[in-house]
Every structure is written in C-alpha cells, then in structure tokens.
Amino acid sequence: MNWHGDGQPEQVWNGYTVFQVKFREEHDTRRESDTEWFIRRVKAELNDWLSPDSKRDPMPDNLVFVTNVHLSSPQGGGSDQAQQILTELLNERKTASNELVSKRAKKVVRWAVWDGRAIDNLVSAYPDVRRGFRSLWTTEDFLEILSRDRAVRTTEEIQGALAEDARKRLLAERYIRLEQSGIKSDGKVLLTDGAIDLPLSSSTDSAKTALREIMRMSDACHNTDAPNTTPRHHIVLVAGPGNGKSTIAQLLAQIYRVAFLSPRDSSGSTYRDAAAAVDAALERLGLTRPQNRRWPFRIDLAKYVDRAGQPDGETGIYRWIASEMSAGDGSAEVKAREIKQWLADWPSLLILDGLDEVTEVAYRRKLIAEIETLIAEAEQDGADLQVVLTTRPTGGEDQEIPEGKFLTFGLGRLAPDAALAFGKQLVTLRNVGDPDQVVRVESRLESAFSNSSLAPFIGTPLQVSIVSFLVQTAGDLPSGRLAVFDGYYEAVLRREIDKPIPLSKVLQKHATHIETLHRQVGFVLQCRSERAAGAAATMPIDEFRRLVGDTLTNAGFPPDSPDVDQILEAATSRLVLLAPREGTPGIGFDVRPIQEMFAAKWITSKEPDLMWSALPVVAASPQHWKDTWLFAVSDVFGRGEASIERLTNLVLTLDDEPPYRLASIVPLSPMLAASIVDDGIADAWPKFLERLCNRAAVMIWGNAPCDPLLLARALLRAASITPELRRTVSRLLDEGDAGSERAREVTGRVRSLVGQVVTELGVDARLHGLSTGSARSSTGVALESSKGEVRETMRRRLDLIEHDRALSADECAALKQVVRLLHTPREPTAVEQAALDTVACNGNSLQALQSALSGDVSPEVARRVRDLIVVRIEREPIGDRVGQILG
Numbered sequence: 001m002n003w004h005g006d007g008q009p010e011q012v013w014n015g016y017t018v019f020q021v022k023f024r025e026e027h028d029t030r031r032e033s034d035t036e037w038f039i040r041r042v043k044a045e046l047n048d049w050l051s052p053d054s055k056r057d058p059m060p061d062n063l064v065f066v067t068n069v070h071l072s073s074p075q076g077g078g079s080d081q082a083q084q085i086l087t088e089l090l091n092e093r094k095t096a097s098n099e100l101v102s103k104r105a106k107k108v109v110r111w112a113v114w115d116g117r118a119i120d121n122l123v124s125a126y127p128d129v130r131r132g133f134r135s136l137w138t139t140e141d142f143l144e145i146l147s148r149d150r151a152v153r154t155t156e157e158i159q160g161a162l163a164e165d166a167r168k169r170l171l172a173e174r175y176i177r178l179e180q181s182g183i184k185s186d187g188k189v190l191l192t193d194g195a196i197d198l199p200l201s202s203s204t205d206s207a208k209t210a211l212r213e214i215m216r217m218s219d220a221c222h223n224t225d226a227p228n229t230t231p232r233h234h235i236v237l238v239a240g241p242g243n244g245k246s247t248i249a250q251l252l253a254q255i256y257r258v259a260f261l262s263p264r265d266s267s268g269s270t271y272r273d274a275a276a277a278v279d280a281a282l283e284r285l286g287l288t289r290p291q292n293r294r295w296p297f298r299i300d301l302a303k304y305v306d307r308a309g310q311p312d313g314e315t316g317i318y319r320w321i322a323s324e325m326s327a328g329d330g331s332a333e334v335k336a337r338e339i340k341q342w343l344a345d346w347p348s349l350l351i352l353d354g355l356d357e358v359t360e361v362a363y364r365r366k367l368i369a370e371i372e373t374l375i376a377e378a379e380q381d382g383a384d385l386q387v388v389l390t391t392r393p394t395g396g397e398d399q400e401i402p403e404g405k406f407l408t409f410g411l412g413r414l415a416p417d418a419a420l421a422f423g424k425q426l427v428t429l430r431n432v433g434d435p436d437q438v439v440r441v442e443s444r445l446e447s448a449f450s451n452s453s454l455a456p457f458i459g460t461p462l463q464v465s466i467v468s469f470l471v472q473t474a475g476d477l478p479s480g481r482l483a484v485f486d487g488y489y490e491a492v493l494r495r496e497i498d499k500p501i502p503l504s505k506v507l508q509k510h511a512t513h514i515e516t517l518h519r520q521v522g523f524v525l526q527c528r529s530e531r532a533a534g535a536a537a538t539m540p541i542d543e544f545r546r547l548v549g550d551t552l553t554n555a556g557f558p559p560d561s562p563d564v565d566q567i568l569e570a571a572t573s574r575l576v577l578l579a580p581r582e583g584t585p586g587i588g589f590d591v592r593p594i595q596e597m598f599a600a601k602w603i604t605s606k607e608p609d610l611m612w613s614a615l616p617v618v619a620a621s622p623q624h625w626k627d628t629w630l631f632a633v634s635d636v637f638g639r640g641e642a643s644i645e646r647l648t649n650l651v652l653t654l655d656d657e658p659p660y661r662l663a664s665i666v667p668l669s670p671m672l673a674a675s676i677v678d679d680g681i682a683d684a685w686p687k688f689l690e691r692l693c694n695r696a697a698v699m700i701w702g703n704a705p706c707d708p709l710l711l712a713r714a715l716l717r718a719a720s721i722t723p724e725l726r727r728t729v730s731r732l733l734d735e736g737d738a739g740s741e742r743a744r745e746v747t748g749r750v751r752s753l754v755g756q757v758v759t760e761l762g763v764d765a766r767l768h769g770l771s772t773g774s775a776r777s778s779t780g781v782a783l784e785s786s787k788g789e790v791r792e793t794m795r796r797r798l799d800l801i802e803h804d805r806a807l808s809a810d811e812c813a814a815l816k817q818v819v820r821l822l823h824t825p826r827e828p829t830a831v832e833q834a835a836l837d838t839v840a841c842n843g844n845s846l847q848a849l850q851s852a853l854s855g856d857v858s859p860e861v862a863r864r865v866r867d868l869i870v871v872r873i874e875r876e877p878i879g880d881r882v883g884q885i886l887g
Contacts, residue, residue, distance in 0.1 A: 013110055015061030020045050022067040034069040038115075039082055043089065050093045052100040059107035064114060071115040082113045161334045162295065162342075163261065165325045170257045170274050173250060173298075189429050192281035195251050196422050196461060198244050201412035201709055210237060210248050210411055212287060215255070217407075218349060218386045219291045234375065234387040236401060239411035241593045241627060242462025245390040248411075249298060249353040252388065254278050256296035256349050259289045294349040294386060295342065297321055302357035305367060317370055344381035350374075355391035359530055359624060361875055368401065375405055393707075410709075413459030416762045420449045422461065423468040430472065441472045448477050459760065462593060481679055482634035485597045489518070493576050506566045507576075513551050514567070514576060519605060520547060521578060522598025525588055527879025530624050538586030544571060593627060600631030606886050612646070614885045619654055619672060620661055623874040626675065634681045641685075648688050651676070652695055661873055662850055665857055666866045670698040671705055677714035689718050690728050700736040700746045703862030708749040712757045715750065719770065720763035730770060737773045742859050747773070790858075794823040797852040804848045811845050814838045819852065822864045840872035 003013050022041050024034065042065055049056055049063075065086070071079040093105035114122070123130045176191040197209040214235055222233050239245040258278045261271075282288060304320055318336035326333040342348070352371065358364045371387070378385040389406065414422065423445050431437045448471050449458065458464050466488045470477055473491040478484055493515075497508045507514065521539055528537035539547075548564050557563065571578055571587050581588045589595040603614055615632060618625045636647045651673055655663035663669075674696035676682055682689045696714050699706040715733070719726040736747030754771035758764075801807065801815050817835040821828055828836060839845045846869075853865070 013062055016058065017062040017064065018060040019064045019066055022065065024069050035071055035081060038067050038069060038071065039085055042082060042086060046089050050101050050104050052098055059104050061109050063108050063111045066114045068116045070117045079113060079115055086111055086113065161325060166257045166261050167271060170254065171270065173254060174274050174277065190277055191250055191254060192277040193429055194426065195281040195285065196244065197285045198248065199412040201410035210409060211252065211285065213409060214252060214388060215287065215290055218294060221292065222384050222386060234406045236406045236408045237388060237390045237411065238393050238408055240392050242460045242591060243411045244461040245411060246353055249351050249388065249390050253296045253298040253351055255282065256290060256294050259293045260295050292347050294347045296349040296351065298351040298353055301352055301354045301367065305358050305363050317374055343378060343385055344383045347384040349386045352387065352389045355389055413760045414464065415759055416449060419458045419464050420446065423464045426465055426468045427472065444471045462591060480634055480681065482597065482631050485594065489577055496576060503566065503570050506563055510563060510567065513555055516551055517547060518577060519598045519602040522595045523602035525595055526599035526628060527883060530877040530879050538581040538584045538588045540586045544587055596628040597631045600628045600635065603886065604632050604635040610886050614882050616650060616654060617878055617882055617885065620668065621874055621878045622668065630675060630679055633676055637681050644685055644688055648691055652691065662846060662865060662870055664850060665703060665853055665862055666870045667698060667702060667704040670696050674699065674710050674714040677718050678710055680717065683721060686722050686725055689721060689725060693718050693728055693732065697732040700743050701739060703857060703859060705866055706746055708746060709753055712750045712753040716754065716757045716763060716767055717761060719767055733770060734773050790823055794819065800852045801848060806844060807848055811842060815845050815848060821868065822861050828868065836868055836872060840869050841876065
C-alpha cells in the first residue's frame with residue numbers, strides 16, 4: 001500500500017510500518033513540559049529499537065511516533081524539535097561504530113511525528129476512519145447516518161431535533177433558584193455560579209469527587225462490542241436530602257450539552273455565554289470538557305411517573321423523551337422509535353434524577369423494570385449508553401436496582417474547609433455589587449465555622465446554604481439541626497415583615513398562625529407523598545384556603561375575615577417558605593427537609609400523650625419518615641431531662657414491639673440510635689449518649705442493618721465529647737475485634753473510616769488512635785455454614801409453619817414460599833413477589849414467620865429478611881395512622 005506518512009504528497013511511503021503511541025493522561029499547562037515528556041520517550045524507544053541486544057524484530061521501514069499531547073506548532077516548536085531529534089538520532093546511529101547498531105538504524109527509511117493536533121486534523125479529514133469509533137463522531141456524522149438509515153427524515157430535520165433540544169435545555173436549565181438550596185432570593189442565579197463538586201463517601205481519596213468520577217467513567221466507550229467494556233459502568237448516585245445530588249445531575253447535563261453541541265450549533269451570544277459559563281465552572285472545579293461527546297438527557301423521575309409512568313401503562317421512557325423534545329412549537333418533533341435508534345447510534349448519557357421521589361411501590365417497581373429493559377435493549381443494540389441514577393439512601397432500594405449493572409457512588413459530607421469555601425461562594429452570590437458586605441459576612445462566617453460544635457450541621461450544601469444565610473441575616477447561630485432550620489424560618493419571616501409592603505402587616509399580625517399553617521401543610525404533604533406517584537406532593541389552593549379559614553376561625557377571627565384572602569394572595573407567590581409548585585396548581589415547600597421539619601413540629605406540638613403515641617409509629621417507618629423523626633427527637637431533647645429519658649427508653653425498647661415488624665430478626669433501634677448520636681442531638685447529655693452508643697453498636701454484633709459510615713460518625717462524635725465516652729467507644733470496637741467474623745468485618749470497616757470522619761467532623765486529631773485496636777481471637781461461631789445445615793433448618797421452619805393452626809391454607813402456602821426463598825440466594829420470581837407482598841401486609845403471617853425464625857438466624861437469612869420483607873413493611877404508608885393518633 002502506498003501512502004503519505006509525513007503529509008507530503010510527493011513522498012510516497014510503503015513497506016513495513018510501526019506506530020509507537022505515547023499517551024499522556026494529564027497534560028501540563030506548559031507546552032515545553034509536554035515536549036520534554038514526549039522527547040524523553042522518543043529517545044527511550046529509539047534506544048530500545050537500535051540496541052545491539054534488542055529483541056524487536058523485524059526493524060520497520062517506516063517509524064511513526066504518535067502522541068495525544070499538542071506539541072507547539074510554530075517553527076522551532078515542540079513538533080519540530082521532536083522531528084529534528086528523531087532525525088539526528090537515526091543519522092547518528094546509521095554511522096555508529098557498532099556494526100549491528102548501524103545495520104538496524106539503516107533499516108529505517110522514513111519517520112514522522114504525529115502529535116494531538118495532527119491526529120485531530122487526520123480524524124477530521126478522513127470521516128470513514130472517524131466513524132469506526134463512535135466516541136469520535138461529530139454531530140454531522142451522526143446526522144448523516146441517521147438520515148441514511150431512515151430516508152423519511154432529512155439531515156436538516158434530524159439536526160434540528162438534536163441541536164434545538166440541546167440548545168433549548170442549555171438555556172432553560174442554566175439557572176437555579178436559590179430557594180432550592182434553602183436560600184430565599186428574589187433573583188435568579190446561574191447554576192454554574194453555585195456549582196460545587198462533592199466528595200464520594202466510599203473513598204478516602206479527597207481527589208475522588210462525584211463529577212470527576214462520573215465524567216471519567218463516561219469518557220470510556222461502553223459499547224458492548226468494545227474489548228475493555230465493564231458490565232458495571234452505570235452509576236447510582238446516593239445521597240440524603242439536601243446533599244446536592246440533583247444539582248450534580250443538573251450540572252452534569254449542562255456539561256454534556258456544551259460538549260455535545262458544535263460551535264455552529266451554539267452560535268449566538270446567548271448560547272456562547274451559556275457555554276462559557278459552563279467552561280468557567282469546569283475550570284474552577286479543576287475539570288475539562290468531556291472527551292466522549294455524549295448526547296445528554298435528564299429525566300425528573302417524579303414528574304415522569306406522575307405524568308407518564310402509571311403502573312399499568314406501556315413502557316414509556318422513549319416516549320417521554322420524544323414528547324419532551326417535541327414540546328413547544330413542534331419544529332423538533334421526533335418519535336419514540338427514533339429516540340431508541342439515537343441511543344443505539346450515538347454515545348449517550350441518560351440522567352434519571354430522583355428515584356427516591358417515587359414512593360409508591362407499584363410505580364417504583366414498574367419504573368425499575370423500565371430501566372432494566374432499557375439497559376438490556378441498549379446492550380443488545382451495541383449502544384454506548386451511560387446511565388446515572390440519583391436517589392437517597394433508603395435501606396432496600398439497592399436490592400431493586402438491576403443487579404450487576406450499577407456502581408454505587410455515595411456523596412460524602414463536605415470537609416470543614418470545603419464547606420467554608422462553599423459558604424463564601426454563596427455569600428458572594430447573595431451580595432453581588434456589595435464587596436464591603438461580602439467581607440463582613442465572610443468574617444462572621446469564618447467565626448461561625450471555627451465552632452467545632454457546629455460541624456454536624458455544615459456537612460451538606462443545603463446546611464451550608466442555610467448557615468451562611470443565618471450568619472448574614474441573624475448574626476448569631478442557633479445550636480442543633482432543628483434550631484438551625486427553625487432559625488432559618490424565623491429569619492425569612494423577619495425579613496418579609498421588615499419589607500415596606502402591605503403584606504408585612506398581615507405577616508406580623510398572624511405570625512403564630514402562619515407558622516401553624518406551615519406545620520400543618522408540612523405534615524399533610526409528608527403523609528400525602530407516601531402515596532403519591534412522586535414524593536413532591538402539593539396542596540391545592542382550594543384546600544389551603546379551607547386550612548387558612550379553619551386556622552383563623554379557631555383563633556376567633558370571623559369566617560369572612562379579609563386576612564384569609566391576603567394570606568392566600570401571598571401564597572400564590574411565596575408565603576415565607578410556602579410557595580407555588582412548578583407545573584401544578586398548588587403550593588408546597590421548595591426542599592423536602594423544610595417539609596420534614598414542619599411535619600415534625602406538627603407532631604411535637606400536640607398534647608404529650610398524643611405525641612408519645614405517634615413517635616413510635618413514625619420511628620418504625622424510616623424509609624419515608626426518618627428525617628422527620630430526627631427533627632422530632634431534636635425538639636424533644638430540648639424539653640428537659642424527663643423527656644430525654646423517656647425518648648431514650650423509647651429507642652432502646654422499640655424492637656420489643658409486636659412481631660409485625662420482625663424486629664427480633666432485623667432490629668431497627670441500632671440505626672435510630674446511631675442517627676441520633678451522629679446528628680449531634682444528644683451532645684449535651686453524655687449519660688444518654690453512652691446508652692445510645694451501646695445500642696448503636698448492635699450493628700457490629702447482631703443482624704441489624706449496618707451502615708459503617710453512619711456508625712463511624714456516631715461513635716467518633718460521641719468519643720469527642722468526654723474521655724469516658726472515648727473509653728466506651730474504644731471498648732466497643734475492641735469487643736468487635738474479638739467477636740464473630742461479621743463483627744470483625746464491621747469493626748474493621750469502621751476503623752478504616754476513622755481518618756475520613758475525623759477530618760469531616762473537625763474533631764480532636766487524637767481520635768485517629770481509634771483506627772487501630774488490639775487483635776484478639778474470635779469467640780463467634782458461623783451459623784448455618786453448610787448446605788446440609790441450611791436445608792435442615794429450612795425443613796424445620798417449614799414444618800413449624802405447616803402445623804401453625806392460626807394460618808389459613810392460603811397464608812400457609814404463601815408463607816412456605818417465602819421461607820424457601822429466604823434460604824435460597826436468588827432473585828424472587830413474579831409468583832414469589834406476590835407471596836412476599838401477601839406476607840408483608842399480613843400481621844398473622846408475620847407473627848408466624850417470626851416464630852418460625854426464632855433462635856439463631858444466620859446473617860445471610862437475616863439479610864434476606866431485611867431486603868425482601870422488612871423493606872416492604874417499612875414502605876407501607878403510616879400517615880393516616882399517625883394522623884388518627886394526633887386527631
């Protein structure tokens with residue numbers, strides 16, 4: 001084959017050619033450094049080729065050195081230097097005194113250097129080569145292939161659909177309302193200005209952050225035909241409320257829109273400004289544009305399920321994307337089958353945001369089945385598809401996500417220095433044009449962050465946002481999570497009252513009643529979101545009108561009071577923290593933690609007997625109510641020692657409740673105890689902290705669901721309070737080291753997290769000593785270790801169920817199916833799913849199951865009980881029951 005290796009048409013190359021590829025993963029910003037790096041490697045390769053002892057045979061006729069770095073192009077620059085050194089070395093060796101060296105050098109007739117710029121030019125010049133690698137496709141390649149495959153669509157029509165949708169969303173989603181971050185603001189702020197990358201909780205490497213790792217994985221080709229593709233390349237991004245997972249999802253979509261659009265697609269100053277803002281954010285975060293120009297699409301799962309994902313409907317993700325792209329003037333109308341083809345033909349990024357917002361079991365199951373089907377079809381089509389799914393930790397959701405397809409990335413807490421930097425970033429955004437105010441507020445913020453007792457409340461973007469707002473508006477910071485959120489409400493209310501507007505007088509007159517309305521709406525929406533398709537429940541205006549009228553009437557105002565209409569009018573724009581919900585004719589809260597806080601305050605505002613009756617019910621439903629429970633606990637801890645004693649006893653005895661929760665097999669109280677300690681609620685009461693720590697440590701010993709990071713944070717938080725508590729924590733960990741295989745494993749994971757948690761909490765560095773302990777021999781025994789023992793245990797349990805006269809024939813049959821499944825490590829069939837649903841909602845069956853499983857239960861069986869049954873029990877709505885208790 002004759003060709004031109006050096007780009008000179010008059011120079012015809014032929015013969016045996018070797019391409020030496022030198023890839024540099026991270027470029028130095030100084031071009032000289034890239035050149036020096038490349039030249040050193042060229043010299044090393046030539047020495048290996050020309051050495052008399054070289055095993056590299058045969059020698060090539062042509063030698064081409066290829067690199068991804070862009071060598072400086074002016075005459076005498078890096079590219080010329082490399083070519084000159086290559087020429088000098090070869091000519092020198094051709095006249096070498098060593099005959100073998102000279103002979104090998106003379107074999108090389110032609111040589112060249114192709115740097116990154118040359119590769120870019122070649123890829124642009126030869127589209128057939130470029131199209132062999134999907135990650136190198138341009139928009140024009142993709143459009144041409146699509147129009148060729150489907151003659152009914154012209155290139156211009158397809159180009160309009162893709163580019164128009166990306167441009168439209170680049171502009172429409174470039175702003176973020178600061179209310180979404182807990183900050184009341186009358187203006188809009190660019191998403192990119194408030195952008196922050198967040199650490200991963202599963203990594204001790206601070207350089208591993210969510211955006212960086214997702215983009216690193218997305219730069220790879222995930223085509224199933226590619227040799228290096230790993231099956232688990234899709235990502236589940238897990239974080240609690242207010243941790244920034246949805247903001248990461250929105251920013252990720254913007255980054256890939258900018259990367260996907262060509263300069264021609266994003267012409268016009270508005271589009272250029274939006275792209276420049278994304279590039280500026282990437283630079284500030286130490287990132288660069290993605291190399292794999294994936295076509296991105298983000299789906300708000302709560303909205304999707306609410307509008308298109310009914311449990312008995314057809315699979316709708318493709319249809320949803322098509323309908324969203326076709327919305328507007330209809331100029332970019334596309335069909336679902338075309339979306340499916342696009343995903344097969346073009347590298348794509350599908351961001352599914354908010355699985356935790358889909359609370360109804362039937363809706364969630366259908367949605368997860370759709371995701372699983374979409375991934376399977378993408379694999380069958382050979383698609384280069386990356387899926388990013390966001391959710392909050394709920395204890396059982398991971399088991400529902402397609403097994404073997406997803407990696408779990410947990411968002412960690414911001415370290416104190418990172419939290420302070422983000423707080424200052426928000427202060428600057430909130431005080432644009434007032435540098436003196438920025439300096440004053442930043443100084444107060446630094447003082448607030450120097451208070452180590454504040455550490456538990458400044459670990460998430462939402463918490464930092466609220467704290468920075470309070471520092472600016474109130475000066476002093478309250479102590480405790482509930483007090484911080486409560487202080488935020490009070491600060492916003494005061495600011496509204498101080499405004500010279502007619503509404504301010506109504507707010508001042510009815511401040512008590514408006515807070516009552518916030519509490520009641522919070523509780524109603526928290527209950528309603530258990531059953532809604534999406535957890536972002538709203539209250540219709542007519543219902544809110546009745547609530548306002550009832551509240552004022554109960555206070556003694558006449559039913560026709562004009563204040564009702566004024567309060568309603570305020571709610572149509574914003575009533576303190578209540579505001580209209582986007583896309584619905586109703587009101588709600590911008591962020592869920594605010595809703596959960598007011599729901600808790602509604603519970604704790606009731607008569608003591610009613611409150612104490614409701615709290616155990618709320619505690620037993622952590623899937624949806626855990627954060628509401630913690631807000632309520634914080635309120636109770638502020639009521640004195642007698643209330644704290646009663647609440648602590650409630651936690652310690654919670655698993656003694658009736659057997660419908662299977663608490664003797666899968667205890668819940670250790671997780672609740674650890675959460676109370678981790679939240680800093682009990683810091684002022686060391687004697688109660690010790691009891692809670694002892695209960696939390698059951699995570700080490702028993703079959704309670706175990707979150708090593710939560711346990712590590714709780715124990716280290718307690719250990720930082722008093723020397724006695726530190727000794728207690730040290731003893732608990734030492735006992736774990738000497739325990740069963742499970743205990744040693746859990747203790748080892750907790751100890752491995754000590755360094756990370758000490759940094760996160762900003763506590764005494766001497767607590768690093770808890771990362772090591774005295775190794776002692778195990779006193780534990782393995783349960784049901786052999787297959788024969790498992791079969792015998794299962795047979796005995798089935799026999800107990802068979803002879804349980806309290807069970808009907810149908811209950812007995814379903815329960816026997818479940819017991820067999822609990823002893824078999826596999827996914828349940830559709831029939832077994834139905835049996836699990838039957839058992840989970842039948843108190844009679846649950847009591848029989850707990851009796852059958854009494855005695856020693858292996859960790860494996862306990863884990864199956866938790867994942868297959870307890871998760872179902874905990875997802876059963878309890879709002880109506882709590883409402884009936886409270887009256």
